Amino acid sequence: DIQMTQSPFTLSASVGDRVTITCRASQNIHTWLAWYQQKPGKAPKVLIHKATSLQNGVPSRFSGSGSGTEFTLTISSLQPDDFATYYCLQYNTYYRTFGQGTKVEIK
Amino acid sequence: EVQLVESGGALVQPGRSLRLSCAASGFSFGDYAMSWFRQTPGRGLEWVSLIRSVSAGETTEYAASVKGRFTISRDNSRSIAHLQMSSLKIEDTGVYYCVGGRIVAGTFEDYWGPGTLVTVST
Secondary structure (H helix, E strand, O other): OOOEEEEOOEEEEOOOOOEEEEEEEOOOOOOOEEEEEEOOOOOOEEEEEOOOEEOOOOOOOEEEEEEOOEEEEEEOOOOHHHOOEEEEEEOOOOOOEEOOOEEEEEO | OOEEEEEOOOEEOOOOOEEEEEEEEOOOHHHOEEEEEEEEOOOEEEEEEEEOOOOOOOOEEEOOOOOOOEEEEEEOOOOEEEEEEOOOOHHHOEEEEEEEEEEEOOEEEEEEOOOEEEEEOO
């Protein structure tokens, strides 16, 4: 299996802050990486696919970068609706694997 | 509007069986791969199983942790996917999500149901 290592586990930030979350793959996954947002009691929702492509309807303050084994999700100006848990997902193979998640909390 | 609704989650004893169902609407069901994911306190979000689209031969794949115990299937005439789970273990406890997805011409279509809770306990 491809292991996905995400950091940090938790992140305390204020509205308006720039936030960066990192995901590292155990092997080259090219750009087959997605980022998801999950709120309590809800299913994950895709924000970014193919490492950098913004999913339709997702605010432009979300952006993704990276390729190969190192990837980043950036929220340029954190909004109240963005406090949630974020996951990376590799889909380089059918055996998809997630990172451990990053909980973004209010500072 | 795309909708997926899981059903069948329950409290069940270790070693028993359970069948989950996923009713889909709002998209061309046969054109999509259907997957099951689960979310557990111990292992977080985890892919469980996949059945490919009609055009991809409806072939199936399983995570190592469930291979030989779980069986995925689909009924394209009724737009329903199933996950038959047998020899259940305590570590199978979690919320199970049904997901319909496809990647076509640079688009990433990914539809999730709200989830159904499976609890394996004595």
